[in-house]
Amino acid sequence: MAHTQEPTADRPVVSRIGRFADRDAFTAEGWCKLERTLELVGTRSAMILLREAFYGGRRFDELARRTGLSDAVAAKRLKQLVDDGLLRQQPYQEPGSRTRQEYVLTERGRTLFPVVVAMMSWGATLEGREGGVELVHAECGEPLTAVVRCAAGHDVGIEDAAAQTIREGRKARRS
Amino acid sequence: MAHTQEPTADRPVVSRIGRFADRDAFTAEGWCKLERTLELVGTRSAMILLREAFYGGRRFDELARRTGLSDAVAAKRLKQLVDDGLLRQQPYQEPGSRTRQEYVLTERGRTLFPVVVAMMSWGATLEGREGGVELVHAECGEPLTAVVRCAAGHDVGIEDAAAQTIREGRKARRS
């Protein structure tokens, strides 16, 4: 698949392999994986609540205040995230105080880690006030970024990516 | 699932280092890098237009139809993406036909690659119809995923991440 080449302006950034004649057939409905993701976490409130969950936030009060969301919106979105299986609610006993409910990421929610990191990392490249909170590697203290890799383990830059249609019925394997 | 210390309910999923006493001070305004990202690409239309750009879509008609967006919405969002410096409009001469305008990703837009891949890759893990379009590594044909890495080059799983406050003025270096 020769595509040595500079992805300059007169060529698509991402080369196309496969047949794109049938591209339009996949436009609508539930085909697009990106849109499926957006249906679950496509709102600002969902993303920043997840951000706080990754930061370690657990109690309702904590999550609502630190996101700056109103109670109503926080409650509604948290409920949706629980319904969608990204957060789980469970009782939590603190010695000396009464039982509380807390929100924790489920295993599925935890798999959003690269998504959150990718967005935070990209946002860090924009102009804006320095400071805030960041995620780092606990062992070396370096900030996190998201990189693209293929299922075979190769690092993949944008110029090495190609878009192709998936045959219906062909099982997408996720190693 | 290796990670020995189960990040169970009574511990934050992501451990906290640094002082979080001042955490609330960073809640509002432009501190959060994730929110900065959401301001630019936080809408459904922006994300799926970028998706099509990564797939290689260039002309207005193509982008509007394949995203399923109405002309009005597509035009408005494309204009915003151009204003924000994620897409660029440039003339394009096809032999035998008249000059056309086309939308191409700018360098900044291209850096959104991990974000788009992360979201598509996560969406692929959800239930839904098989098929559609996917991004693969051109050389080996394997599908793409996004993984988290620190600036020092280590792969970082969620259990190895920590949240910390950034001192104001400390320059966030991006290697």
Place this chain on the structure above:
DNA sequence: CTGTATCCCAGCGGATACTG
């Protein structure tokens, strides 16, 4: 402390019609 209930507004996005 953890929500629910109402009211309200702005923005997203669809549909349709129209322009260069």
Place this chain on the structure above:
DNA sequence: CAGTATCCGCTGGGATACAG
């Protein structure tokens, strides 16, 4: 082909008040 203009419904999210 590449948009603009207008209208309109839906929902995201804020504010305020109330409840277990």
